Amino acid sequence: MNNYSIEEIRKIVREVLLEMQAETFSIGISNRHIHLTEEHFSILFPNESIEPLKPLKQPGEFASKQTVTLVGPKGEIKKVRILGPLRKRSQVEISKTDARNLGVQPPIRLSGHLDDAIEITIRSDAAELTIPAAIIAKRHIHLNYQDMERLNLKEGQVVSVEIFEGARRGIFNDVELRPGENFVLEMHVDTDEANGADIQPNTRGRIIRE
Ligand SMILES: [Zn+2]
Structure with a gap:
């Protein structure tokens, strides 16, 4: 076996650690949230525009100041954050625990895959909408x-x-x-x-x- 000096071993370990670190990534925890179309936003928030509260890690995406209440057959969840910017399709992303509390059974789907998204009611102070938009994000x-x-x-x-x-x-x-x-x-x-x-x-x- 080769005789490495402590210095050499340190150097190798440091290189291996750096290499391993470069392959790691952070994990973002997505809390329940919703995306809205311009049309749905203006029904729920007439005469308002979507107001950024804080930027998300992905460039251009932000949490807005506006929140809504989700309503299902078994319960409600208040203060659900709207994420911006507004999109071409409205989408409600909840966890399995949320789904159970609301009494709904959305499919587990990647964002944007809404063919079999289920109906959910979205309520604001001004209005209420029921649309087929709920998924559990994959x-x-x-x-x-x-x-x-x-x-x-x-x-x-x-x-x-x-x-x-x-x-x-x-x-x-x-x-x-x-x-x-x-x-x-x-x-x-x-x-x-x-x-x-x-x-x-x-x-x-x-x-x-x-
Ligand atoms: Zn994502």
């Missing part, structure tokens, strides 16, 4: 094309992500990639998934190589 990784190349991933690939720190370590299978020109590398899970794996705002994950 976990996914946002990334740009440089990230994809660096991490050696292909469009359409489904990956497994290891949560390697915290008190409830584990592996999430069936994680979809959402590449986009301006996306910042980040995995998105909902609050049920985050609680299940004890994911905190600073928890990081990494893709498992088979």
